[in-house]
Amino acid sequence: MNPLQGLAAARAKGKPYGITSVCSAHPLVIQAAVRRAVADDDVVLLIExxxxxxxxxxxxxxMTPDLFVAFVKEIAGREGLPAERIIFGGDHLGPNPWKAEPAGEAMAKxxxxxxxxVWAGFSKIHLDASMGCAGEPAALDxxxxxxxxxxLAKAAEKAARARGGTLPLYIIGTEVPVPGGADHAISDLKPTxxxxxxxxxxxxREIFAREGLDEAFGRVIAVVVQPGVEFGSENVVPYKPQASAPLTTLLDQEASLVxxxxxxxxxxxxxxxxxxANGFPILKVGPGLTFALREALYGLDLVASEMVANYGERPLARAMEKVMLSAPGHWRSHYHGDDRRLYLQRHYSYSDRIRYYWTNPAASVAVARLRDALGGVAIPETLMRQFLPTLPAALGAAGDPEAVLIAAVDLVLADYDAACRPA
Known part of the structure; x- marks a missing residue:
């Protein structure tokens, strides 16, 4: 059975388990997640x-949806993970990309x-039409x-029945920041x-029934709410279980939902x-993974600057600064402050808006140059301790920078994996 369909029943039986939702399009992040799944036959990989x-x-x-599926499957095939062990999910599917347009046009898109x-093979669909479009309030009723x-569910159902195969599972609700994350420091956060x-x-439930979608609503497995966790550019709000206790209690009345x-x-x-344990078993993570990747890339950039002749002084970081300044659209409205604060946020923010720039040709060239510079070069234990202290010092001895990068991402995935194990 699809592990997503067993989440509510497992919680009701007092044996909850979770599933990590990897929400990233970076190939090294996908590769790290695939390798972790390959190493454990019990893991089904959820990529969103x-x-x-x-x-x-x-x-x-x-990437269009079909290209994204092909991209993930190519990495999985290369690493030896069967495609049937991958679940594809679509997050915040709704009019958000076109909310500046009239509602009719945005909803048609x-x-x-x-x-x-759905045609591409995504079977977990988060329906999110919460945002106002042109001329509407920002928050709708x-x-x-x-x-x-x-x-949107009608469109998904029609496509799924025409395509054949398993019908979609749905997620409703959206009490979280819009896709891309919060754009300010967060000091006070209350759970839904x-x-x-x-x-x-x-x-x-009422409107789905009115629209003849009772059977589709029966495949709603989860609701997005705010459990009291979030991160801004410079701070993280930690989870406080007692604050979300009323939400956990509500699940006792909705036995089919988490x-x-x-x-x-x-x-x-x-x-x-x-x-x-408290009823939030679908754990979405994205920027945290690319943040760890950026930490490792910048650590290796410092290592190469110290030990590789003619590499230069942090050329990767310098290249990324140039790329982000030349195309500020992905960070300008999210980061605030004077020039020094903006610089720090561009490179080190928890929001990790730098993740939008790794596919830039200049960024790709700089990363390739770093990997070439350290390929086959044994990194001394002392430099690993200095610039990559969260990773095993012995890892650097192999002269494989890709292994270092994947290990950095895997450290984060390991926490999710441990949290998702059956109680």
Whole structure:
């Protein structure tokens, strides 16, 4: 059985388990996640793409849904992971990429996007029509959100039945920042009120029934709420189980549902384990993985600067600064402050907006130059301790920079893996 379908029943039996939702399009992140799945036959890999990242027009990755599936499957095949052990999920699927347009036009594009996702083989669909479009309030009322979600579900159902095979599982709700994350420091964060989550479920159930989608609503497995976890550019709000206790209690009345926890990046193993135990077993992570990758890349950049003749003084970091300044669209509205603070945020922010730039040709050249410089070069234990202290010092001796990068990502995935193990 699809492990997503067993989450609610496992919780009801007092034996909860979780599943890590890897939301990234970076090939090394995907490779690290695939390798962890290969090493454990019990792991089913859940890979997700967001509406801004991947859509019928290419998104910011340049990949349509079918190209994204092919991209992940190519890496999986190379690493020896059978395609049937991968679940593809679509996150925040709705009009967000086109919210500057009138609602009718934005929703038509959202329907086409959902259709493309389902045709490509995505079987976990997060229906998110919460954002206002041109001329509408930024936050819509529950009825409008649910009606638009039902409209998107109809498109998904039609595509799935025409395609054949397994019908989609759905996620509803969206009490989290818009795709891309928070754009400010967060000092006070309250979990979703249980009565608000109750209303989200009830209104969606009612409107889906009205639209003849009872059977589809039966495949709603989770609700996105705010459990009280988030990260801003410079701080992380830790999970406080007692604050989300009313949400956990609500699940006792909805035996077929669990919660999906977004923005769990940087929470740590104990907090992630508590989230799974308290009814939040779908743990989404994205920027936390590419943040760890960037840490390792910059660590290797420092190593090469110290020990490789003619490499230069941190050329990778310098290249990334130039790339981000030349195309500020992905960070300008998210980072704030004077020039020095903006510089620090561009490179070291928890929001990790730098992740949007690794596919830039100049960035790719700089990364390739770094890997070439350190390929076959044994990194002394002392330099590993100095610049990559979270990784085993012996790892550097092999002269394999890719192994170092994947190990950095895997450290993060290991916390999720441990948290998701059956209690």
């Amino acid at each position: 793409a967001t509406c801004n990242q991947v859509n019928q027009f290419g998104g910011y990755t340049g 959202a329907e086409a996007m959902v259709t493309a996702y 529950d009825e409008t959100i649910a009606a638009r979600a039902a409209r 009120e249980a009565k608000a989550a109750r209303r989200t479920i009830d209104v969606h 919660y999906e926890a977004h923005s769990t990046d940087y929470q740590g193993r104990a907090a992630l384990t508590a989230l799974v």
